[in-house]
Amino acid sequence: MFVGRTNELDYLNTKYTSSNAEFIVLYGRRRIGKTEILREFVKDKKHVFYSGHQITDFMQLNRVTSVMTEHFNKKIYSDSFNQWEQVFSYISENLIEEEKTVIIFDEFPYMVEGNSSIPSVLQSIWDHSLSKKNILIILCGSSISFMKNELLSEKNPLYGRTTGVLKITEMDFESSLGFYPNIDFHEQVAFYSVFSGVPYYLSRINREKSLKENIITSILQNGSVLFNEVEFLLKQELREVSVYNTIITAIALGRTKQNEIVQLSGVEKTKLTYYLNSLIDLGIIRKEFPSTIKTKEMVKSRVGLYILDNSFFRFYYRFVYPHVSELMDGNIDIIYEDIIEKQLMDFIGYEFEKIAIAHVRNINQRKEIPLRLIRIGRWWDKNKEIDIVGYDISHNFIFGECKWRNEKLGVPVLKQLQDKSMAIKEEVRDKYYILFSKSGFTDELKNLALIDDKIILVDYNLAKGGFGIN
Incomplete structure (x- = not known):
């Protein structure tokens, strides 16, 4: 079952529909869902998917030979490629210009572990031929230290060749x-x-x-x-x-x-x-x-x-x-x-507060609130903490409170939030208030929100399987 990851898939599809050759580095820690995203992305596309293994370079070449020749259906003169230059040249020579081919090397660090020259070889073939082809190459890896500190560093031969870098992080709620x-x-x-x-x-x-x-x-x-x-x-x-x-x-x-x-x-x-x-x-x-x-x-x-x-x-x-x-x-x-x-x-x-902050970011992006917030997060000083504080370029602020309680939130919680908002020393042009509740709101607070459009109540009871805005 594949769930979510709309933004990541949209990004990859944009690269796929590009008229240029594309070279993407995709990385993220173990279990984060990188391979599943790639499998979902290429399920309806012409592609080659090779997953690296912690094996000798000789055996790696044997395996990649089998995958490549099976896909392109063109035999080679020996049982196996014996150099990575032959692998990448074979790919370049057999690409069809009419349809973009996606070439994925999953767990790329394992391949380089067996042969450190692979990035140099790929860089040479990319510069001379692959960059002129109708291709999307994706190098994927779970080793953050390798992908970030080696593959994407200035000292790496592939530095400057990639046309995009996508770090896969956790899914939001x-x-x-x-x-x-x-x-x-x-x-x-x-x-x-x-x-x-x-x-x-x-x-x-x-x-x-x-x-x-x-x-x-x-x-x-x-x-x-x-x-x-x-x-x-x-x-x-x-x-x-x-x-x-x-x-x-x-x-x-x-x-x-x-x-x-x-x-x-x-x-x-x-x-x-x-x-x-x-x-x-x-x-x-x-x-x-x-x-x-x-x-x-x-x-x-x-x-x-x-x-x-x-x-x-x-x-x-x-x-x-x-x-x-x-x-x-x-x-x-x-x-x-x-x-x-x-x-x-x-x-x-505590986690509910993080979920609420992410929700404010989402509704801000979807333009469901009357502000265009440029920063959203927690706020604190030596004396006070506010669960959510966001602001726009015109210095309009939104202040938020989250309560995971088995009781309805009432006007006193709003008043406390309004009092705490006075601690902000920055210029404040206008103030909005957003409250998140596990158990809903009192009638008094809901009636107040009906006549004051600067009070936003977010209640899970209003929407099955999601937040509802009152």
């Missing part, structure tokens, strides 16, 4: 709804909050079982599909896994400032930045700034916070990693009922 249709919206939020927007994790959800049952059978049980997922990912991408585990644990425990991470982890401050940047590249953490800080000010600003950007990792390091020994001993029900269940509402509430 609204794009993920196809993984769990026909269930209540609050359950969809709960599943997304635990399993995150990684398609593989979402695909493990059994829609016939409750959230508790899915957490136990897919995450908490030793040997379950996601029990060792985090450790496996870190070992595949990073060295010094123990250091990264310590840093991530510190952030999961609320140590979000650099000095706090140093104090709890024991990692030297001079080395910490390197580790943090590696985790940012993997999409595990991100550095967040109050939404009113300008981009050019972020480098020198000290108010940035490091937070876990993937909710599954946040769940794992909050509830699984500290209790691995107990879980392996079989104390699953105790860990779930005495620890996870008691904190799950707060955990989901």
Whole structure:
């Protein structure tokens, strides 16, 4: 079952319909859904799909020979290509000009691992012939360090040849709804909050079982599909896994400032930045700034916070990693009922704020609000926090509050938000307010919103399987 990824497919189709030869690098961490996107993209197109393996270069050439000759249906004079120059020349010579051919090398880093000359050879053939053909080449890889720091670096022979770079990230909440249709919206939020927007994790959800049952059978049980997922990912991408585990644990425990991470982890401050940047590249953490800080000010600003950007990792390091020994001993029900269940509402509430911010971005892009916001995010200072603050170029602001409670939101919550908005020191021309609620709104607040178009109420009760705007 293929779900979402409309923007990514649109991007690839734009490249496909281009009148020029196109050369795309597509990358993203393990399990993020790269191969599924590519399979969906080429299902109705003339294409060759080769997936690299961690094997010798000799065997790699044998396998790619079989795939290429089967597609182009033109024999070669030997049993196998013995050089990569022959592979790329063979492709160039057999392309049909009338129809664009898509050539995909999935897990390209594995190919280069066996033969480091491949990028140089491909660069030469691209310059001399492939760049003049009706072709779309896609190099895909899961190794972030290789794809970003080597393949896309200035020192790489292919630097400057690519016509596009597409990084695949997590799906947002609204794009993920196809993984769990026909269930209540609050359950969809709960599943997304635990399993995150990684398609593989979402695909493990059994829609016939409750959230508790899915957490136990897919995450908490030793040997379950996601029990060792985090450790496996870190070992595949990073060295010094123990250091990264310590840093991530510190952030999961609320140590979000650099000095706090140093104090709890024991990692030297001079080395910490390197580790943090590696985790940012993997999409595990991100550095967040109050939404009113300008981009050019972020480098020198000290108010940035490091937070876990993937909710599954946040769940794992909050509830699984500290209790691995107990879980392996079989104390699953105790860990779930005495620890996870008691904190799950707060955990989901935090993720609900992120979902709400993404929703504001979506409705802003769809022009469903009377503003054209250029920045949207959280905001805080030493005394106050606001869940959502966005603004446009004319200094019109929108302020948002999110409540994951089993009670309706009333006018007092709006008043509190209006009071907190006074803490913004920037020039404010006009103010709008947007409130998100799990359990709806009081009649008093709904009546107020009817007569004041600057108050926007977003209620899941108004739309099955999505947000509704009152």
